[in-house]
Amino acid sequence: MILTVAVNGQDYSEEVEPRLLLVDFLRDSLGLVGANKGCDTSVCGACTVIVDGRTAKACSMLAVQAEGSRITTIEGLAGNGKLHPLQQAFWDNHGLQCGFCTPGMILTAMAMLEENPRPTVEEIRDGLKGNICRCTGYEGIIKSIQAATNEAAGP
């Protein structure tokens, strides 16, 4: 069947099988390999993308479920040669080590900050429950998200 979807602002119309997972559509059909395949069981969040403004675990969603949707992946954040403030904050505050969880972390943070622009540390931790990191112990990630909110809020 034909899947019509917008990814990072670009429209696509592709022939897909119903069984194609969204994560495989993004990685294999569109070459957007930022969404990573970690656990395959919907717990780790390495595959997190944003679908119609809400986070989704792309490993547990069919591509066809995203018919008519607007999807944002990590590749859609930087623009005009500049990193998105969240990406810059992760860079500046050592918010990653191996980087495998990072696209999911950043997109989750982005959606979180849309809802709640000034989260407390507790709220950040809670909001990251669906994203597992094996490297950092989360401190750098939390610091990065806090730095990004401070940046956005201004002096």
Next chain:
Amino acid sequence: MMRLPEFDYVRAESVEEALALLNGHDDAMLLSAGLSLIPAMKLRFSTPGLLVDISGLTSLKNIERLGGRIRIGALCSHAELIASEHVPDLLRQAAASIGDPHVRNRGTIGGNIARPDPSADLPTALVALEAEIQLAGEEGRRAVSAEEFFLGLFSTAMMDDEIIIAVEIDGARNGAAGYEKMAHPASGGALVAAAVSLAVDGGRIGRATVAMGGLTVTPRRCRSVEEALSGRLLSDSDLSLVVRGIRTDVGEDMIGDHVASEEYRLAVAQVIARRAVTKAIDRM
């Protein structure tokens, strides 16, 4: 990564169309967010030949007060339940404890109860709230009490050609409520959960309903615990005798697995149940 087997897929435009498709195909299954079904399909626990995507059925997305009852559409997401002032506190607490924000954004109440396993949160809360599950089939509609709806692992009273339309709860069931659980550290599912709903009568507990999840395959109403709670002074904080009744209520039906044995679950249940009762009293 597991690939899914082949299947056909269709988006239903109405409840009637969804029912016709279920009736017309032996191996059709319903798809809302797919957060239980797709992982199950990866493991070949479920192998539908046809997936009927009902996620677009807006008529199943309302939360409303109808007379003295709260009616929650089957396609309401957990996030929507949490945000609604109509939804009883116990159910909102249970929904808020589910998995993680990604799951809460997209997972639905219908999906959570249609393929229940012992780690699901909403079934336990719905049993404690004495909720009714509203089903629609081509023959018409019927209601099943929550306690009678959950029959076994992934098994409910819903027939293959039926669809969950809504969950209804008596509007008066918004007394003091406590939902507590020991969560699996990765999935956030309930290893053991307690759902407690208390009515208050002067300085004493009036009618109490208590359901435990994770101890038996389906949520278990703990009537011994309820009897022990009823009539107690609110200020009486020693609950150890109260929760002893859990062992009686669970009887021979205890479950255990490699994550948590029967003995472990029963021991944890005492603590979780005490916490849920205390939480309910504190929230009064």
